[in-house]
Amino acid sequence: MSDVLDQQIDGILKEVAELPESFEISGEQNLRTDLGIDSLGMMDLVVHLEAKLDIAIREESVGSFATVADLQRHVRELTASPVS
Template sequence: MLDVRFEAILRSVAELPDDLPITGEQNLRSELGIDSLVLLDLIVNLEAEYGVELRDELSADVGTVEDLWLEVSRAVTP
């Protein structure tokens, strides 16, 4: 289950419409249209919001919304 803050940041940074359902299975690139620059911006915003530091190679490793959420949640609760 996605965190409300996580979803709000995802929608804001990726400029996703409010009425677009977000699911963990969605591919960040092909389904949500998030390119590498937007993904980096998204990671920076998530790090700031949650007060964590995510792996440098994260942008190459995540494919889905759930992949990204799991990385954030792991960083928050080590």
Template sequence: MDAAFEKILKKIAELDENFEIKSNQLLIEDLDIDSLRLIDLVLQIEGEYEIELNEDALANARTVEALWVEITRAKDLINA
């Protein structure tokens, strides 16, 4: 994870800037990111990293780490 990703997560989840994001946290249950916030999260991530996230992969990304893996994959595809 990088600082930009953590900043986006905190903004979307409306968390205090001092909140510690952990890789095993669940997006919905732990960070309270509902379906509308998830859409906003995806849009902000795509804009920040200039990538396009796969919808099927996103459906399976339940944790912070799983989402970061999808971001990394998308970045790697662009740089390949």
């Protein structure tokens, strides 16, 4: 993933999931089963994404993030039209 936003998301995922920097993240990976992010980790992920990317993620949206690609798509939509 060469996109800067994807790289930022990858970094946040690695931080929250406590993965090594060398770990390769791909869009098809499941956030829960492949990266080990549980429900508390999902809330931590949301807090990190909001703080570092200056976006607001609605709580009801979190359940729709199954894969890394789902998360990336949602964050892209938010950064394209930020909530004021």
